[in-house]
Amino acid sequence: MSRAKETTSSLPSPERSRRPAVTVFALMLAVAGMLSMGVSSATADTPAPGSGAGGRIVHTMNGTVAGTTTDSYRSFEDIPFAKAPVGPLRWKPPQPAASWSGVRDATAPGPACTQTGGSGTSSSEDCLNLNVWTPADAHPGSKLPVAVWIYGGAYRSGSSSSYQPVSMVDQGDMLVVTINYRLGAMGFLTLPQLDKDNGAPSGDYGLLDQIQALHWVRQNVAQFGGDPSRVMIAGQSAGGESVCTLLASPKAAGLFSRAVVESGLTCIEADRKDAQRNDAAFVTDAGCDSSAAAAAVMACLRHKSPAEILAAQTAAGQIWYPTTQVPALPEQAPVAFATAAFNHVPVLIGTTGDEGASFIYSATDAVGKPVTAATYRSDIQASFGATAPQVLDHYPLGDYSVPGAAEAQIKTDVAFTCPMLSNAASLTAAVPTYVYEFRDTTAAGNIDGGPEHAAELPYLWGTKDSATLTDEQRQLSHAMIAYWAAFARTGTLAAHGLPPVPHYAPATPHEIAFNSDGPALVSDTARNHQCGYWDSYFTDGFPFHFSPGSPLTFPSNDQLPPRQSR
Numbered sequence: 001m002s003r004a005k006e007t008t009s010s011l012p013s014p015e016r017s018r019r020p021a022v023t024v025f026a027l028m029l030a031v032a033g034m035l036s037m038g039v040s041s042a043t044a045d046t047p048a049p050g051s052g053a054g055g056r057i058v059h060t061m062n063g064t065v066a067g068t069t070t071d072s073y074r075s076f077e078d079i080p081f082a083k084a085p086v087g088p089l090r091w092k093p094p095q096p097a098a099s100w101s102g103v104r105d106a107t108a109p110g111p112a113c114t115q116t117g118g119s120g121t122s123s124s125e126d127c128l129n130l131n132v133w134t135p136a137d138a139h140p141g142s143k144l145p146v147a148v149w150i151y152g153g154a155y156r157s158g159s160s161s162s163y164q165p166v167s168m169v170d171q172g173d174m175l176v177v178t179i180n181y182r183l184g185a186m187g188f189l190t191l192p193q194l195d196k197d198n199g200a201p202s203g204d205y206g207l208l209d210q211i212q213a214l215h216w217v218r219q220n221v222a223q224f225g226g227d228p229s230r231v232m233i234a235g236q237s238a239g240g241e242s243v244c245t246l247l248a249s250p251k252a253a254g255l256f257s258r259a260v261v262e263s264g265l266t267c268i269e270a271d272r273k274d275a276q277r278n279d280a281a282f283v284t285d286a287g288c289d290s291s292a293a294a295a296a297v298m299a300c301l302r303h304k305s306p307a308e309i310l311a312a313q314t315a316a317g318q319i320w321y322p323t324t325q326v327p328a329l330p331e332q333a334p335v336a337f338a339t340a341a342f343n344h345v346p347v348l349i350g351t352t353g354d355e356g357a358s359f360i361y362s363a364t365d366a367v368g369k370p371v372t373a374a375t376y377r378s379d380i381q382a383s384f385g386a387t388a389p390q391v392l393d394h395y396p397l398g399d400y401s402v403p404g405a406a407e408a409q410i411k412t413d414v415a416f417t418c419p420m421l422s423n424a425a426s427l428t429a430a431v432p433t434y435v436y437e438f439r440d441t442t443a444a445g446n447i448d449g450g451p452e453h454a455a456e457l458p459y460l461w462g463t464k465d466s467a468t469l470t471d472e473q474r475q476l477s478h479a480m481i482a483y484w485a486a487f488a489r490t491g492t493l494a495a496h497g498l499p500p501v502p503h504y505a506p507a508t509p510h511e512i513a514f515n516s517d518g519p520a521l522v523s524d525t526a527r528n529h530q531c532g533y534w535d536s537y538f539t540d541g542f543p544f545h546f547s548p549g550s551p552l553t554f555p556s557n558d559q560l561p562p563r564q565s566r
Contacts, residue, residue: 055139060220063100068107069136072170076132076224077161078110081216082209084126085182090302091194091205094128094212109161113183114306116157116314123306125186130179130213131160133169138225145488146175146226148217148256149461150210152237152263152454155320156184156313164462171478172485175226176461177217181209181242185282185313186306188320190275193283193294201326203272207245208328214246214255232258232488236457240264242322244423246343248336251328253343258491260484261349263453266419266542267333272323279318286312334419334541337426346491347427348484350436350511351420354450356411360404361447371404373397379407387537394533405448416453418531419542425506434493435504435511436483437525440476442516456514460484472516479519483512 056069058076067076082094089095109131111124138144149165151158160178169176181187187206194202218228233256235243243259244267246252261267283290286308288300304312313320324332336342364371371379376397381388391410400406420435427433443455457463459477469477482495493501493512499521501512513522526532534542 055136057103058223060223061099062097063104064102065104065106067132072136073166074134074136074138074224076106077108078129079104079106079132080110080129081179081213082128085128085186085205086125087302090125090186091189091202091298092198093205093208096212097128097216109159110180112159112161113180114186114310115153115183116310122159123310125306127180127182128209128212129160130177130216132221132224133165133176133178134225135169135173135175138175140223140225142225143222143227144174144225145230145232145485146177146217146221146228147232147234147260147484147488148214149176149178150181150233150235150239150242151178152235152239153183155188155206155238155322158183158238162464163457164464165460166462167477168460168462168481168484171481172488174485174488175221175224177213177221179210179213181206181213184320185279185309185316188275188322189279189282190272190323190326191279191283191297192276193290193297196294197298201272203275203323204326204328207242207249207322208251210242210246211249211252211255211328214252218255229257230488231256232260234260234262234484235264236262236454236461237264241267241269244333245269245322245329247345247347248331248333248342249328250330256343257345258487259345259347260487261347261420261423262456263351263355263416264349264420264423265415266544267337267423268419268542268544269329269332270321270323270544272325275321275323279316281318282312282316285315334423334426337423337430340430342427342430344431346432346434346487347424348434348436348487348493349420349424349427350438351412351416352438352451352453352455353441354408354412354446354448355416355453356408356413357405357447357450358445358452358454360408360411364404371402371407373403376403376407380410394530401448408448413529413531414534414542417525417529418534421506421509421526421529421531422535422542424504428504428506432491433504434487434501435509435525436501436514437511437522438514440473440514440516442470442473456480459514476514476516476518480514483519 055074057064057066065076065079067074080097082097083089085092085094110129111127112122113127114125115122147168149163151160151162160180163178165176182205188203190203217231221228233243233246240261241264243261244264247259280290283297286301286304288297290297322329377392380391384391395406395410397403397406424433424435438451438456440451441449443451445452445455458469459480479498482498483493486495487493498519501521502510509523509526511522511525513520
């Protein structure tokens, strides 16, 4: 693989091999290297240089790892970046991982963090691990750009091992690091008792895990062939929101040089005081006495098993989010963007064309209760009160194939696209900012004619359970990877052989649309989603969420059901 792609990203050939064939020779070298190596000489201060056994052996700051090599990539899985947050470390900031001797097997994924939902069920707390994927020929001197991928899942589910970013690595000629972080109550519980017990504002442990993983990347990625000065953070849904919070977090300053927000909703998180009122029910649901002294409450909670924590989390029936007014997130990300008080790096931000469809579908059609004309009107009344008639005028049922499609369009516009453009307008005043919309109507999961939430993931990040792309979809995937790789390298959307994308400007907007027949520059995203109307409607900014029970309450689904057209 040529390193001539360091300044531009060319559109790769779809015929390139993806065959994960580990050669016999490589295995022999690996075994010989492991037998001769014995105890690793790497220490926390001075890692042993280089890689061995045909690239299968890499020395990190904490110890030596042995991964998997193939014709097109290398992978190193289940590498700890922090100590297991168990016992007294539960609901504490992550601590750096301990060193090990010998060679750590890095050929299989580690456990997901405690959860039930879209990524299955896990009761593991020893989950603060990451995976490193590199081109086959990467070595410590390669200095390739790095993407750190943060999964979504409503902050309650998700796993780094759900992604196999082989195409991004091979075609983009870059490294990808996928990370785990604590979820649900384990990751985002905040209580007055926990404040007192920790001697500091509580919450946001999942966000602190992400920051700790970025410290690990800064210290270790060069050994795998990455450039620690070119680290692009990227995430989708709750992962996209996480990227917003990292942009706004003083604790993440200097740890990344580009940021990609995919379907990051409004990028607004919970207010800590509100979250603490909501989280109080969790203490009782967990079987602990909320009136006891702070130390006793926390001792009770820390003695609960992961299964008991999950049961209490379910009983509490709330959404778990990062919270503001903590050192990691002093204020809401949109406020930080509007005041230029954020980490100044180039930003790529965007959504899919029909984000809301899967959420409306899962709450209605999937349970045998499709939206009718009557329920559409009552749902909008529940969400918008006295102004519901004007909202209904802007989204008349006659414009849509079924009432559910109208409701999904409102959710797309209010919860995703228009807040995204509002954040882009704030960001672009301070840093180079680019806007995209994924519009491939052939993407899997199409419900109402447009690509739904998460439809772009198979084109970029290699989800394990995604359907095989068609030839046309693969060509679009190549173009998208070329843009993302160019952004990782240079902070611009100037990919070889593709339309260069200008910075976003609210007065004269240009976005890149990823259509079924390829990428194209457009300027119609705000118009297509009635953002002028919504900007005037929410004059004080978009809401965190609507009233409980509103169909437009932001996504809390752990797992969306199999989709089909209405």
